[in-house]
Amino acid sequence: MSQSNGTAQKGRTLKFHILRFDPQLKGDKPRMETFEIEEQDSMTIFIGLNEIRKKYDASLQFDFVCRAGICGSCGMVINGRPDLACRTLTNTFPDGEITLLPLPAFELIGDLSVDTGKFMRNMSERMENWIHEEPDAEPRKLTVLEEKMDPDVATEIYELDRCIECGCCVSACGTARMRKDFLGAVGFMHVARFEMDPRDKRTDEDWYDLIGDDDGVFGCMSLMGCEDNCPKDLPHQNRIAYLRRKMVSAGT
Amino acid sequence: MASTAEGMKSLLEDRVVKSKWPARLDLAQSLSGLGLGLFMWTHLILVSSILFGKDAMLAITHVMEASFLTPDEAGGYTLIPALTAVGVFGLFIVHACLAMRKFPSDWKAHKTFRSQMAMMNHSDTNGWYTQVVTGFIMFFLGSVHLYIMATQADKIGPQLSADRMWTYGMWPLYLILLFAVEMHGAIGMYRLAIKWGVFDGKDPRATRKRLKVLKTLVTVFFLSLGLASLAAYVKIGIENVENNRVGERYVAGQEG
Numbered sequence: 001m002s003q004s005n006g007t008a009q010k011g012r013t014l015k016f017h018i019l020r021f022d023p024q025l026k027g028d029k030p031r032m033e034t035f036e037i038e039e040q041d042s043m044t045i046f047i048g049l050n051e052i053r054k055k056y057d058a059s060l061q062f063d064f065v066c067r068a069g070i071c072g073s074c075g076m077v078i079n080g081r082p083d084l085a086c087r088t089l090t091n092t093f094p095d096g097e098i099t100l101l102p103l104p105a106f107e108l109i110g111d112l113s114v115d116t117g118k119f120m121r122n123m124s125e126r127m128e129n130w131i132h133e134e135p136d137a138e139p140r141k142l143t144v145l146e147e148k149m150d151p152d153v154a155t156e157i158y159e160l161d162r163c164i165e166c167g168c169c170v171s172a173c174g175t176a177r178m179r180k181d182f183l184g185a186v187g188f189m190h191v192a193r194f195e196m197d198p199r200d201k202r203t204d205e206d207w208y209d210l211i212g213d214d215d216g217v218f219g220c221m222s223l224m225g226c227e228d229n230c231p232k233d234l235p236h237q238n239r240i241a242y243l244r245r246k247m248v249s250a251g252t
Numbered sequence: 253m254a255s256t257a258e259g260m261k262s263l264l265e266d267r268v269v270k271s272k273w274p275a276r277l278d279l280a281q282s283l284s285g286l287g288l289g290l291f292m293w294t295h296l297i298l299v300s301s302i303l304f305g306k307d308a309m310l311a312i313t314h315v316m317e318a319s320f321l322t323p324d325e326a327g328g329y330t331l332i333p334a335l336t337a338v339g340v341f342g343l344f345i346v347h348a349c350l351a352m353r354k355f356p357s358d359w360k361a362h363k364t365f366r367s368q369m370a371m372m373n374h375s376d377t378n379g380w381y382t383q384v385v386t387g388f389i390m391f392f393l394g395s396v397h398l399y400i401m402a403t404q405a406d407k408i409g410p411q412l413s414a415d416r417m418w419t420y421g422m423w424p425l426y427l428i429l430l431f432a433v434e435m436h437g438a439i440g441m442y443r444l445a446i447k448w449g450v451f452d453g454k455d456p457r458a459t460r461k462r463l464k465v466l467k468t469l470v471t472v473f474f475l476s477l478g479l480a481s482l483a484a485y486v487k488i489g490i491e492n493v494e495n496n497r498v499g500e501r502y503v504a505g506q507e508g
């Protein structure tokens with residue numbers, strides 16, 4: 001996160017246009033509401049939202065936990081682009097107009113809050129996001145140290161493990177929006193992570209079983225919404241291309 | 253009875269094998285697009301020989317007809333361009349069949365995609381939609397062009413082609429087709445590079461930035477070349493009408 005770059009004139013009035021809708025409330029209809037607050041130095045969208053909740057409307061729903069771009073809870077559409085509220089500075093918007101929508105492609109809980117958990121759990125179970133040993137391997141002895149891993153491999157795995165499952169890549173993906181069963185970039189990042197892990201013994205054929213169809217890697221139309229909107233800058237473009245090449249050689 | 257039971261058992265034991273077809277179709281879609289893309293760029297460069305005059309275009313036509321193999325080195329084997337057109341038509345149909353799978357499947361999917369575009373204003377997302385629209389246009393216009401070329405390959409030349417544009421009224425079709433092909437092709441070739449990571453190298457992100465610039469330059473270059481060539485043919489077509497020369501074959505050296 002960059003420091004305030006000086007474009008924030010302290011005291012500037014920000015206009016937050018926020019989608020309000022509670023699907024639980026009978027007869028409620030989606031509508032935009034505007035709130036005006038005074039900009040503070042180094043203000044994030046997240047701080048602004050808290051301000052609004054404190055000052056105007058305690059019923060405003062949005063999610064957060066860590067406030068530091070690690071938990072992945074505060075994903076929302078900020079002026080058209082999916083991003084984390086806690087990592088987006090208000091001074092990135094020179095005209096002070098900030099439009100907030102809930103992430104599309106996920107079930108709406110209310111206002112800016114969506115249920116990414118259900119999607120992510122389903123994705124994890126579908127891709128079996130855990131280390132798979134040989135089918136007939138002895139159960140691991142927890143008292144014995146694991147084999148050492150090549151530091152370069154470990155670094156690369158860590159790079160992909162930085163995914164916080166915020167859902168921005170899925171909301172930014174035109175393919176995922178059109179096709180409900182499409183795995184989405186978050187799934188590919190996890191597959192790429194386990195595929196690279198020497199402890200995971202799944203073969204190319206096993207991976208093909210998981211992602212070798214149009215709900216998987218062949219469904220990706222390379223629109224690059226994931227690549228351009230990932231708050232953690234994961235290497236979507238490069239890793240999905242890698243998986244595609246790998247799955248084509250496994251499949252032809 | 254026993255054999256049925258055996259059969260059931262083997263059925264149960266059989267691993268359900270995932271089809272290999274999605275992999276093959278994805279690869280075939282890309283290869284057909286690549287083939288068409290390379291062909292279209294070459295094609296336009298050859299066609300633009302008219303900018304260097306009728307003799308230049310005639311010379312290219314003769315090379316394409318392998319007229320250097322004929323005894324008097326005039327005329328040529330027009331079966332060659334005819335068969336080329338048939339082959340390209342085949343590739344075109346294969347590519348259209350495969351790429352069509354990706355079209356929005358119904359109104360709702362289309363609407364969702366449009367709202368995604370409106371929300372994000374993201375260039376690669378928008379580019380894909382351009383490909384869908386231009387691809388759809390090419391279903392019709394590309395087929396007309398390819399059919400004519402396959403059946404009238406003997407009527408290609410600096411004057412006959414110009415007559416086709418003007419006297420036989422093909423220029424509006426070519427004008428639309430030019431924009432459709434060049435936009436579709438350049439976006440498609442860019443997408444191919446990204447999709448398969450062909451030029452990724454050490455810094456895939458920097459590569460993508462460069463490819464994007466290249467895509468724009470290539471589009472502008474071929475659109476300009478195409479428009480200039482189209483204008484040149486139309487001009488000749490108009491002159492042919494004025495000079496009562498419609499349908500006359502150009503003879504090498506006739507105009508200097």
Ligand code: HEM
Nearest residue numbers: 221281282285286288289292348351387390391437440441
């Ligand atoms: C009826 C004619 C055509 C139709 C309907 C069509 C349709 C499409 C569509 C919808 C895509 C996107 C596919 C995807 O996102 O996976 C595509 C990709 C592509 N098209 Fe076409 N197209 C046609 C003709 C052409 C022609 C004439 C060219 C050559 C200039 C071409 C070159 C490409 C390329 C290079 C790609 C990228 C391939 C890929 O991503 O695998 N297409 N086409």
